[in-house]
Amino acid sequence: EPEVTQTPSHQVTQMGQEVILRCVPISNHLYFYWYRQILGQKVEFLVSFYNNEISEKSEIFDDQFSVERPDGSNFTLKIRSTKLEDSAMYFCASSPGLLSYEQYFGPGTRLTVT
Amino acid sequence: SQKIEQNSEALNIQEGKTATLTCNYTNYSPAYLQWYRQDPGRGPVFLLLIRENEKEKRKERLKVTFDTTLKQSLFHITASQPADSATYLCALHGSSNTGKLIFGQGTTLQVKP
Numbered sequence: 001e002p003e004v005t006q007t008p009s010h011q012v013t014q015m016g017q018e019v020i021l022r023c024v025p026i027s028n029h030l031y032f033y034w035y036r037q038i039l040g041q042k043v044e045f046l047v048s049f050y051n052n053e054i055s056e057k058s059e060i061f062d063d064q065f066s067v068e069r070p071d072g073s074n075f076t077l078k079i080r081s082t083k084l085e086d087s088a089m090y091f092c093a094s095s096p097g098l099l100s101y102e103q104y105f106g107p108g109t110r111l112t113v114t
Numbered sequence: 115s116q117k118i119e120q121n122s123e124a125l126n127i128q129e130g131k132t133a134t135l136t137c138n139y140t141n142y143s144p145a146y147l148q149w150y151r152q153d154p155g156r157g158p159v160f161l162l163l164i165r166e167n168e169k170e171k172r173k174e175r176l177k178v179t180f181d182t183t184l185k186q187s188l189f190h191i192t193a194s195q196p197a198d199s200a201t202y203l204c205a206l207h208g209s210s211n212t213g214k215l216i217f218g219q220g221t222t223l224q225v226k227p
Contacts, residue, residue, distance in 0.1 A: 042203075048212045048214050056208070056212035095213060099145060105158045
């Protein structure tokens with residue numbers, strides 16, 4: 001069964017450094033998402049991406065964040081200058097359609113900012 | 115603002131019993147509601163989607179109801195097993211048509227043998 005994959009599984013970085021989190025969505029899906037989950041808190045939406053552009057972003061997704069689909073398979077989330085409060089699990093998700101479709105989540109990247 | 119509430123207290127039940135989890139929402143008129151399962155340190159896994167014109171949806175031992183008047187969904191696991199122990203998340207789409215999901219904080223279910 002196809003699945004969403006994410007790398008790395010765990011990333012440790014120093015405050016102020018740039019990180020790139022990578023995702024390979026399911027191949028025939030058209031809609032892509034990033035969510036994050038701070039330890040013990042709810043899953044929060046960051047950004048949705050369709051047709052090579054951002055369709056919606058949350059208040060969390062400020063100028064320090066960017067997303068890219070550099071080729072036909074990868075979907076990346078970049079944080080330009082990490083802060084301590086960026087420490088969280090970051091989940092990539094994809095779906096074949098919008099409202100009536102489930103989203104398929106990757107296993108997540110645990111980002112630790114020290 | 116749109117709000118989703120799930121019982122934040124853990125639910126402990128005996129194996130073989132039916133678990134019932136609640137999801138309430140406010141300031142919302144969702145066309146669809148979804149339930150996901152999340153194990154510790156893992157990503158959410160889709161379980162069921164129910165449409166506003168469906169009162170009930172079933173999949174194996176799972177059943178979801180959707181009451182748009184009460185603004186509530188109930189999620190049932192019948193004949194529960196220890197392997198059903200996990201956190202269960204209720205999710206609704208945001209009002210924009212972008213696929214954004216808004217999650218409740220989840221209810222942790224512990225099924226004891």
